[in-house]
Amino acid sequence: MKVLARGENCPAPTGPLTVELSSSTHVDVSALLLASNGRVRSDADMVFWNQPEGAGVEYRRASSGHLVRVDPSAIPADIETVVIAASLDGTGPTTFAAAGPVSVAVSDASAPQVSYSADGIGDESALVCIEVYRRGDQWKIRAVGQGYADGLAGLANAFGISVETDEPPAPAEPSSPITDSTVNSPARQGVLAMRSELFAPAHAEVPGSGIQKQGSKMCRIGMNGDIMARAGSMVAYQGNLQFEAKGSGGIGRALKQALSGEGVPLMKVTGQGDLFLANAAQDVHLIDLDGSDGLTINGANVLAFESTLSYDIKRVQGAAAGGNAGFFNCVFTGRGRIAITTDGVPVVLNVDQPTFADPQAAVAWSSSLQTRVKKNDSFGLGTLIGRTTGERFTLEFAGQGFVVVQPSEQPPGGLVGGTGGGEQAGVGGALGGLLGR
Structure with a gap:
């Protein structure tokens, strides 16, 4: 009872x-x-x-x-x-x-x-x-x-x-x-x-189990089991829930290797009740994966995901290993729901022709798409776009799929082109904003 x-x-x-x-x-x-x-x-x-x-x-x-x-x-x-x-x-x-x-x-x-x-x-x-x-x-x-x-x-x-x-x-x-x-x-x-x-x-609180949208800037999770969420994103909860930091372990091992030993600010939430999550009043969107394609996403835009999904950190296709250390993203696979955030109302582009986007404005895309990183100078754009990357790169997408582009070039934490020094420089600094870090 x-x-x-x-x-x-x-x-x-x-x-x-x-x-x-x-x-x-x-x-x-x-x-x-x-x-x-x-x-x-x-x-x-x-x-x-x-x-x-x-x-x-x-x-x-x-x-x-x-x-x-x-x-x-x-x-x-x-x-x-x-x-x-x-x-x-x-x-x-x-x-x-x-x-x-x-x-x-x-x-x-x-x-x-x-x-x-x-x-x-x-x-x-x-x-x-x-x-x-x-x-x-x-x-x-x-x-x-x-x-x-x-x-x-x-x-x-x-x-x-x-x-x-x-x-x-x-x-x-x-x-x-x-x-x-x-x-x-x-x-x-x-x-x-x-x-x-x-x-x-x-x-009022929205009904239903699992991850649901609560207005435009919050999500409600009807809990009866476990969920993975961005550390620090809890704004309220009801019922009997337990929170566990996930800075190491199965998911953490894959990230630690990419982050040169740095931890990952995820939390595992278990129990029964209602969990409410948000991040900096950003817009929340839900994506259901059916297992036929993966989702590549800027880690700074991940809010929560079902534990049935798995993910890894991978270099963006077409990013040279020597010159573009910041072009890493999370790739989610499997069947389940993920809640993502955008800085403003995004546009979803159907990639049925060559498509280009600023790396920091491109929030997520179909993993089956082919990508290529090009310098803006090669387009004759010079310094006209890519003002926040510091290296003036543009992502090119080809194939069949979609790209989610937010009306901002500055995701929370600044994933591309980190500004840290000392131990934060290089790959670790570039990924300083990964999953909210």
């Missing part, structure tokens, strides 16, 4: 779900159906003991505790989140810090699959325990553990339920949840009583 920590999420079991909540003290349990704005559509979207049925959600009391049945297939399309909360009924402790945790177990038709222990961190008398929410065509569960000091009324008001009182209420500020400012920052609209364009679906 998956045990969630506060703020962690996981895929929901398929089919109808039964959420069981139990506590050592008396609590009232409620479920709220929230639209994309984080609020109920009407009072009918609050399911509790006095209104036990809603659209796809049902509440009932059992000898073991409180049961909330959620049938995702019956939830209306305009409902994105089902919030399940507990509130103190006034017959016992006045805060959850004193009352102790609320135990939550989520079961499918066969057995419990997910559990979470929701506890208070301050003066909460109402506590949001979990969310069942949509991500694309998938349903997920998030452990929340955030609450309100003014009980069920504060919880209801925060999500758009009008609470009637005997006296006309005096104007007041919206109810504010009590949260830990670091750990319990708002994970999703509806948990906190606030609105922002940040909560629009365009900024």
Whole structure:
């Protein structure tokens, strides 16, 4: 059974779900159906003991505790989140810090699959325990553990339920949840009583397993195993992931030889959860290799790749061993997905005629293409192009395939024509930017 920590999420079991909540003290349990704005559509979207049925959600009391049945297939399309909360009924402790945790177990038709222990961190008398929410065509569960000091009324008001009182209420500020400012920052609209364009679906976590694009400058990896990623590219993660530096070993040996003993800044990530990667706000693109052709790529533009792919460091075809020490690239082969970055929106050239590109602007190309390195003087261009290479070279491509060209001649780290001195000079210096080094 998956045990969630506060703020962690996981895929929901398929089919109808039964959420069981139990506590050592008396609590009232409620479920709220929230639209994309984080609020109920009407009072009918609050399911509790006095209104036990809603659209796809049902509440009932059992000898073991409180049961909330959620049938995702019956939830209306305009409902994105089902919030399940507990509130103190006034017959016992006045805060959850004193009352102790609320135990939550989520079961499918066969057995419990997910559990979470929701506890208070301050003066909460109402506590949001979990969310069942949509991500694309998938349903997920998030452990929340955030609450309100003014009980069920504060919880209801925060999500758009009008609470009637005997006296006309005096104007007041919206109810504010009590949260830990670091750990319990708002994970999703509806948990906190606030609105922002940040909560629009365009900024939500994308669904799916494996390497996916998260917007244009980030990738999300639905982890259930391992992945190879650029060291230092992690910007966020959820779940139980482990990170291991890969400066030596199988991949490292091939690179060490090319780099005269220098290490390789890769990391291996393993576990289950969601991993988010980015590099200097560069554009992210995904390429799937089917094993029929390889991908030659500037190592500075590699963000992540599946462990089913293998790669080596090879000199660009046509680069003279004596004169062009900087013309090395990574060659990926096998079947799998790779995430690459470009400095700006690239153009993909179909090589059906002689094609030329600046070595630093050419990010990646089909390994089956024939390449040749030529001095710009041979084209009569002199110093008009190749301003960043220092040696004024141009890459020529021939054959059948594609070339990805970015609108920049300066990849991160400066792969070609390194500027290091001493131990960094020569091949090591020229490859100083390889894979982000």
